[in-house]
Amino acid sequence: MTAARGGHTLATARMTLTAIDPVQAAALGAGGPGGFEWITGGPVEGTRTGARFLAKSAAEGRYRPGWGMYVLVRDADGLALGAMGFHGPPADGRVEIGYDLVPAARGHGCATEALLALSAWALADPDVTTVVARTEPGNTASRAVLTRAGFVRTRGPEPSDEHGEVLTYELGAART
Secondary structure, eight states, X not given: OOOOTXXXXXXXXXXEEEEOOHHHHHHHHTTSOTTOOBXXXXXXXXHHHHHHHHHHHHHTTOOOTTSSEEEEEETTTOOXXXXXXXXXXXXXXXXXXEEEEOGGGTTSSHHHHHHHHHHHHXXXXXXXXXXXXXXXXXXXXXXXXXXXXXXXXXXEEEEETXXXXXXXXXXXXXXX
């Protein structure tokens, strides 16, 4: 059974993206399931790191509902597959997004499907003109997800404090 205390959800063809709240994020970051039942192997460390970041942002008063982490829940069985979310609320028209999936969920188009939905939601906000994503040059799977979702590489490789080198991809709003 999936917890929905975060309130905000987005539906795709096969999944529901459920926003988690700071309490769920703290539990997930501390090693718990965060109120979700995960497929085998999950949640992965990237999800836990993102959850800790969300909990810290909330404790510092920087959290804005909707602009945090979403758990990707497969509709067919209610199991969580991974997480996707924003590194914070929009600033200067831009918002950064990150994601990861449990290894058993990779290679089935779930990341692309979720990225399309969450990016469209962000770009529907009049304060957002660009969604930014960064990935390591050797992460060909992530680069393929970004390309399939319509992101275009804009910079890279460039240095990163955390990951050595990163490539930057962007998706812009089609305003009329």
